[in-house]
Amino acid sequence: MSQQNHFRLDGRVAVVTGGGQGIGEAICRRLASAGAKIAVFDLSEANAQRVAKELGGVAAIGNITQEADVIRCVAEIETALGPVDIVVNNAGITGKAAKTWELEASVMTTVLDVNVTGPFMLCKAVLPGMISRKFGRIINIASVAGKEGNPTMGPYSASKAAIIALTKSMAKEVVGIGDITVNAISPAVIHTPILDGLPQSTVDYMVSKIPMGRVGKPEEVASLVHFLASNEASFTTAQTYDISGGRSTY
Template identity: 50%
Template sequence: MNKIDLEGRLAVVTGAAQGIGYAVAQRFVDSGARVIIWDRDGDAAGRAAETLGPSASARAVELADDAQIDAAAQAAGPVDILVNNAGITGGNGKTWDLDPAVWRQVIEVNLNAPYVACRALVPGMIARGYGRIVNIASIAAKEGNPNAAHYSASKAGLIALTKSLGKELAGTGVLVNAITPAAARTPIFDQMTQEHIDYMLAKIPMNRFLEPAEAASLVAWLASEDCAFSTGAVFDISGGRATY
């Protein structure tokens, strides 16, 4: 593992009790950062933090609740790094068959929550003249996966948020970037049909799913001082699937 210097930084990683978020938290700790896990499953977040050691802590945060995000941000102190990783798929189905309540829930968790987290933490980053925000979008945001319009739309919105916020913060020392991973075999697969999983694998030229640690490596660089002239950008990590 290449060394990325995050010594002395404090990071918040949402949805880091498992999957890509956990891998990111682990890479951050290995790189010298302190990490706070925000996850709706407080017990799972606590167990994850325990396995990561004394540099990690956890807080139960319902990311669809603005007040809980604001309270968690207040309690965290001076945060240097925010990784908006938490996300749900909402299952699979034709657009016209999706329950509007499910559509709204996916948008709430995947797009509205990152906005609220940024709103809570960005002012402090501006005041200190330094910050790194990394949004975990998806290759689905670029291509629009069939039978996943709600998920695809939410992640496309997250890319637009990244670009807008990156432009607004340019020159402040706060950089905002996104990654667009192909599917990684994580517990989020439990929310998908096998047909959809097979569809995603068939689209990846490398003919395998992403490893969470591979995504974590890219996120760690984007969260570091070494990333100094990229903002409002989208970084592909799709095994060759992306065409732009």
């Protein structure tokens, strides 16, 4: 492969959940710039349509927690763009910030549905096709909270620990079947709208743990996703890559 073709994704079909804003939007733009055909899977029709239109992709409007929506969206994407090659499970919620004994059980259920069950169902829908074609890239967006646990964010921390474990499990199930890899990325605090729903004290605590002393940028996460989605990452699977400004080093 010539140097100018490094990390190219020409012809690849990439599905990005939560692709209508924040980290997801940055990932869509980065992968599109490398030649991928983009499907913006989002609950917000306005956001999904905006990003898809700008990138010449398609908008897939659906609720990641509803299996019927997931199956429908995958079918719509494959009809419009072709078989899915790349999946980025980025959609996620933090849930209510409070101590464990102050939380309703429904908070845990809701967070796990979005952050774990949703990615599981999307992977379930696309993996048979990847296996038959012997190619696929799955990148799950986790969090350093899934490694270290953030106080007042128990459900979120638990969900991100679960997605890291799910990543490793799925990777081992498909390892050696052609060129299919499954990896996770664990960001620290990234400057996105999701921070708006958290108490400032919680945000300040998370930033205080980052040796670089700043929040990350969505584009920085997108660049790491790009590598893991590329052909160059063919010997990399079942891994969790930190992008945390030095906070997490294991």
